[in-house]
Amino acid sequence: MRIATWNVNSLNVRLPRVEEWVALHSPDVLCLQETKQTNEKFPTKALEALGYDSIHNGEGRWNGVAILSSVGLESPASGFGSKEDEFGARLVAATCGGVRIMSAYVPNGRSLDSEHFQSKLQWLARLGEVLKEFGDSDEVAVLGDFNVAPVDADVWDIGALEGMTHVSAEERAALEVLAEAGYDDIFRRFHPDGGVYSWWDYRDGAFHKGHGMRIDLVMTSAALSKRAKDAFVDRDARKGVKPSDHAPVVVDFSD
């Protein structure tokens, strides 16, 4: 089973790239973030034509998350059902091929002194509460744009990011709660030395300079982690015509 996550920065613009990418890489499950669409505009039929069932939690101009699955899509659920949903359409879940899948778009936080930064921490805390409700034998994967680089080796130059979001101790502590709930940043198992990124700013030629961060994560429950066999970032998807500023992160599991 192959599962993947991709912040597409508008599915309106990126649908051709998504269609091209799924044909090349055949994920069984693909989580999308920042679709920037209403549910009415979400291209359910175009995805069906590619062989994918889908569920979308969208709001229009901002945010928006989706799950595409070719291995079934059961018990769909949008949001937390709590006040954290006021921070935007940032969570959608479904059971695909026996695995509880969540597509997550964690608030950016804007700056360390912003009220939006506190929302980011609160949103992650709420996610941690939800994950703790699962049992030890449940196979669960939370995939998405976490807007946090877990360790210094996940950014190109920690010195250049002093005082910025995505690398602060508070954000990393908020992420650590997920680890304490028994979830693995499973990509790390296959790339322990870091230096592999999933996002590069559009500005300043960051991609070509190698100025990236690994902020798109796949967090897996212990029961699912056991089956992981490989993980990679498809940097090619960051190249070419009208790329997203994020590249897809892919994890393969044994059956």
Next chain:
DNA sequence: ATGTCCCAACTTTTGGGA
């Protein structure tokens, strides 16, 4: 160079967000 991309709107240029 805060240098790009994407969205929406009292749309042909500006402002917000990432």
